[in-house]
Amino acid sequence: MASSGIAYPDRFYAAAAYAGFGAGAPSTAAISRFQNDVALLLYGLHQQATVGPCNVPKPRAWSPVEQSKWTSWHGLGSMPSAEAMRLFVKILEEEDPGWYSRIPEFINPQPVVDIEMHKPKEEPDIVPALTNGTGTSSIPEPKTISENGSSVETQDKVVILEGLSTVSAHEEWTALSVSGQRPKPRYEHGATVLQDKMYIFGGNHNGRYLSDLQVLDLKSLTWSKIDAKLQAGTSDSAITAQVSPCAGHSLISCGNKFFSVAGHTKDPSDSITVKEFDPHTCTWSIVKTYGKPPVSRGGQSVTLVGTTLVVFGGEDAKRCLLNDLHILDLETMTWDDVDAIGTPPAPRSDHVAACHADRYLLIFGGGSHATCFNDLHVLDLQTMEWSRPKQQGPIPSPRAGHAGATVGENWYIVGGGNNKSGVSETLVLNMSTLAWSVVSTVEGRVPLASEGMTLLYSNYSGEDYLISFGGYNGRYSNEVYALKLSVKLDLQSSTKDQPTSDSTSRVLEPEVEISQDGKIREIAMDNADSKNRNDEANEQLLAALKAEKDELEATLNREGLQTVQLKEEITEAEARNAELTKELQAVRGQLAAEQSRCFKLEVDVAELRQKLQSLDALEREVELLRRQKAASEQEQAALDAKQKKQAGSGGVWGWLVGTPPDDDDSESS
Secondary structure (H helix, E strand, O other), X not given: OOOOOOOOOHHHHHHHHHHOOOOOOOOOHHHHHOOHHHHHHHHHHHHHHHOOOOOOOOOOOOOHHHHHHHHHHHOXXXXXXXXXXXXXXXXXHHHOOOXXXXXXXXXXXXOOEEEOOOOOOOOOOOOOOXXXXXXXXXXXXXXXXXXXXXXXXXXXXXXXXXXXXXXXXXXXXXXXXXXXXXXXXXXXXXXXXXXXXXXXXXXXXXXXXXXXXXXXXXOOOEXXXXXXXXXXOOOOXXXXXXXXXXXXXXXXXXXXXXXXXXXXXXXXXXXXXXXXXXXXXXXXXXXXXXXXXXXXXXXXXXXXXXXXXXXXXXXXXXOOEEEEEEEEEOOOOEEEEEOOEOOOOOOEEOOEEEEEOOOEEEEXXXXXXXXXXXXXXXXXXXXXXXXXXXXXXXXXXXXXXXXXXXXXXXXXXXXXXXXXXXXXXXXXXXXXXXXXXXXXXXXXXXXXXXXXXXEEEEEEOOEEEEEEEOOEOOOEEOOEEEEEOOHHHHHHHHHOOOOOXXXXXOOEEEEEEEOOOOOXXXXXXXXXXXXXHHHHHHHHHHHHHHHHHHHHHXXXXXXXXXXXXXHHXXXXXXXXXXXXXXXXXXXXXXXXXXXXXXXXXXXXXXXXXXXXXXXXXXXXXHHHHHHHHHHHHHHHHHHHHHHHHHHHHOHHHHHHOOOOOOHHHHHHO
């Protein structure tokens, strides 16, 4: 965000003193000035910035106030002191945007004028009159913008305003004096121009989403609020309801209506919501779409290309950054999920996009959670291929939250920031040559150096104008600024960095330009000057082509060396592959031999099993024979015993008959 006045850390100490955290301030000063949650957060940040991380013990339970203060401080962890100072000032600015102007000891009594806005021709001695209903009104002249946001009052003179025609100076931003009830200051709103009217819808103010629809009549420069309702259901059974507040959406005019696409809401849906507003009936309606709609998001870019809307990037409801691409056909209301080739932009939000020649989609800038971008990407919508072309001229600094508008081949970029300061210059990119140039620069903390502002193009009474509204640079803005474009700038941007031809050496007609002091000057160009410029341009072009040729040759040499290295690596890889193939074949042979040996072993095992079974049968037969033998031996023993017994019983008779006794018998006797 943009900053002004004294630098850190003095700015922090001034904010702390104003908020009631200075030396000698009562402990209840901050609590009485802010809500409890804000006061506790400021206390924690003040302690983190001045003391450091919390390392004191938690207070006792009977002191709930001290416990809450300790919890707020302890919850900041190891946040650096500088970051705590910055957050302290930012929260104070959100709660009390005018705090800085109410500290006299830190402000120069004489306001520093940043830019002197163009003052329309003063008509003295004209009595102020009320609006007469014809589009003209007597309104105090535009005020001079100062750094602290206050205005430098001049004499009580009046001027006659006739819409955007009051802006007479070219390439200078002018603060418009408007009538009617101004809209609430905001940023991240949607804006579009339709039939000489600028419509403003939604936005963010102090962290709260808005849902109002405001319109500025560019003819009378009068604000008015539209009491718009949301029509739900069919036309026969329509039900009116309130439109949901949203921020980070896009307003796109098409025909006599305009669409509101996507945006952050308090209760986000799963997919993008498309609403259509009819200025004749002053009603919103939800558009029924077909196909697969993109996930809901905010901070995306929506670009009208013919009869289609091209949606890129953004941030979903879970704060995940996106870089997807979707196209909505407005004739069939069908979504198409596009898979483009090439390297797309990194995921981002708060970028800008434009279409050139109904074929090329340009994406510039934006931011992630950690950084901002200044890259330029181009998508060919016919081949669906991303590219990142070479830019000419002064390359813009990284930024996010900026706004853009196209006028012919020119793409104007205003505002944005890089998390440290706001961007002060107004840039223009010629989309044919991709050459950047600076249109104007503002100084100090003015609404034009803001994030979340809108920039629109309007052709009024034959003149081209850029109109900006809103934004945030530490303060929320509801100011309207206009910049009148000149034909001279268009001619310069269209011929810059292009080869000149014989037609450019012709004598240009004198061009009349009105300067700030009201004087008229003539711009004439003769043949000699034109020829000199053409020669210089040709020399510059040749030098650029030669440098590009040298660069291409160097690139080719590097590519050739890389090719040789790759060929050597491929040769080595093929040799290693051949060796590995041989080893693999050898391993396969060993494996086959092992498989054959295993098969033989299996056969042997089967044979042994059969032999074992045969041995079991033999053992059973042997056992049976042993038993038979034992039984036979027992029978034989019994028979022998019986015979011996019979022989012993007939011994006397044997003696008588003369039978000699056995040797055993004689020995026993």
